[in-house]
Amino acid sequence: MPSVIVWFRRDLRLADNPALTAALESGHSIVPVYIHALNEEKPWQPGAASSAWLHRSLLALDQDLRQRGSRLILRSGDSLKELETLAEQTQAEAVYWNRLYEPACIARDTRVKDALKRRGLQVESFNAALLAEPWTLATGTGGPYRVFTPFWKNLSQRLGSPSPDRPPERLVAPPERLISQALADLNLQPAPPQPAWDEGFWEKWQPGEGGAREALDVFVDGAVHGYGQQRDFPDRIGTSLLSPHLHFGEISPRQILARLRSEHWPARTEPDVAHYLRELGWREFSHHLLYHFPQTSENNLNPRFDDFRWAPVNPETLAAWQQGRTGVPIVDAGMRELWRTGWMHNRVRMIVASFLCKNLRYHWSHGARWFWDTLVDADLANNTQGWQWTAGTGADAAPYFRIFNPVTQAQRFDSAGKYVRRWVPELANLPDKALFAPWELPAATLAELAPDYPSQPLVDLKASREQALAAYSTSR
Structure with missing residues (x-):
């Protein structure tokens, strides 16, 4: 019986899936496949947190398919070669997929579509995202x-x-002889002897x-x-x-x-x-x-910032920001929430980004790379636009001279200190008035109430703000 290959990518659902709907309307049997091809998305292949989510999302999709009589075929390697092999093994007449919009994916998909068409296959792509x-x-x-x-x-x-289209009630299973890799073989999630660093994610999230x-x-x-x-x-x-x-x-x-x-x-x-x-x-x-503007995942959209005097990166300082050890409570709370849950509240994302790009005066790309590896919602378009917006280098961006004051931001949006105390528990004993700027307490008092927290922030907030504005003024 003729078949249609449905190539799943970041469309891991059965409802409102245009490629799947078109395959069902063809009347042919459907071969659902996911191909793990990290190299094809370089330099922005999925980070560790995204990969951990992907493992569970693929597992959920396979379970949903099995409930309908089908199963997900997993392959890894070169996407074109795997699709050509699958087409031969299943006598497929067509390959359908839903479009991706990142530069590397567009180039890959164009190459794959042209090659499959030359082999006489019908190839169709759709908008699902x-x-x-x-x-x-x-x-x-x-x-x-x-x-x-x-x-x-x-x-x-x-x-x-x-x-939106409803999910299919029943599907015909791919041939039993069709080999699928084991999900564990894709090495998407931490496995012994690695520590289970994603354990806290699943207290918050249910992928699928x-x-x-x-x-x-x-x-x-x-x-x-x-x-x-x-x-x-x-x-x-x-x-x-x-x-x-x-x-x-x-x-x-x-x-x-x-x-x-x-x-x-x-x-x-x-x-x-x-x-x-x-x-x-x-x-x-x-x-x-x-x-x-596909260059913006690496470069400033606004070329005026190409000569901006970003500060040289101190690896220890960058690591302190990444690990939530800056000495600025709302910044540290956000970075620890990110590490524990794979996610950070959007208001806090802007605060920690402003601190990195303006108080530390590090180029936004250092933050974008860290978020890319640690966020479960790491989306190249959103990540790029978000960082360039805060840094002032992108489209419709906040001007560079708009510098978030992390103390007043915390006072306004976490006035009771619940968020800071949850993620920075070593500050739990501080009085509310001192919670957001603990360095203003007498040194002896801070050492007594929060002995494990930095006594001073990485940089003086007022001085670093003035330095950032001076750098901006010079660049203009």
């Missing part, structure tokens, strides 16, 4: 957007009310399509109400927690949009829903930017 693909939106002059507000105005007028649906349910029932205000406070669940599920394609933005549009919201919640949709718009904007 975005509300609007990057080339479908343009300014009045026909160019790409660099400012979010007009981008969002254009996109929001196109959203409509999507009707089922986990994504549950996260959306929880958001709709809870955090969306008051989202516009509560999303800035790291001491509470005020956000959707959908970012890793979106990154791995365990849920689509169309599904989220459809769910939010289908609910009957009280009038007071409608602005919160609109605010969240705007945040989905920022995700779209990030992909728009990376597609049109």
Whole structure:
């Protein structure tokens, strides 16, 4: 019987999966495959935290397929060679997949599509990840957007009310003779003798399509109400927690949009829903930017910063930032939350990024690389845009002279100190007034109440701010 290969990548779901839907409509049997090909995504192949999530997401997808009578075929190596081999083994007439938008993936997919077509196979790709693909939106002059507000105005007028496809109820299993690698052989998660550094992740997250649906349910029932205000406070669940599920394609933005549009919201919640949709718009904007300016994952979008006087990196200082040992409580709390859970609250991401790029005056790429390796939602477009936004080097960015004061930020958004005390427990005995700037206490008092915490921050916040502004003034 003729078959269609569905090449899964970061679309690890069965519902609202255009490539899978098209394969089902073909009437042929379906061969679901995932090919682990790290080298093809260099220099931004998945980091350690993303790989740990991927292991569990692939396991969940295979379980979902088996419940419907199918299974996931795992391969590793060169994607084109594996697809050609699978096509021969299954007598496939077509290969379908959903598009990716990172520069390396675009180049790879173009090469694969051309080669498979030359072999006489039908090859089709689809949009499963975005509300609007990057080339479908343009300014009045026909160019790409660099400012979010007009981008969002254009996109929001196109959203409509999507009707996502439901998952198939039954699937025909691939031939028994078709060999699949063992998931463990992909070496995606830490294994002995490595320490189980990801253990804390799974107290917070449930990878897979089922986990994504549950996260959306929880958001709709809870955090969306008051989202516009509560999303800035790291001491509470005020956000959707959908970012890793979106990154791995365990849920689509169309599904989220459809769910939010289908609910009957009280009038007071409608602005919160609109605010969240705007945040989905920022995700779209990030992909728009990376597609049109692919060099920005490595280089400043704004060339004015190419001669900026970034400080030389001290490895010990960078390590202290990475490990949450800066002596600035809100910064340390964020970096420890990241290490323990694979995620960091967005407000705190901006604070720790500002500290790195402005108080330490390190180039944003050092932070982007660390986030890439430690975030479970490490998305190249979002990561690039987020770091360049805070550093002031990107599109529609915060100006460089906007320097977050981590003390006042903590006082405003963690006024009771719950977030800091949770992630920096050695400060638990400090009085509230001293919690966010403990170095202002008498040295003897600090040594008594928090003996294991740095007595001084890595840099003086006021002096380092002035130095950053001086460097910016010179570069102008």
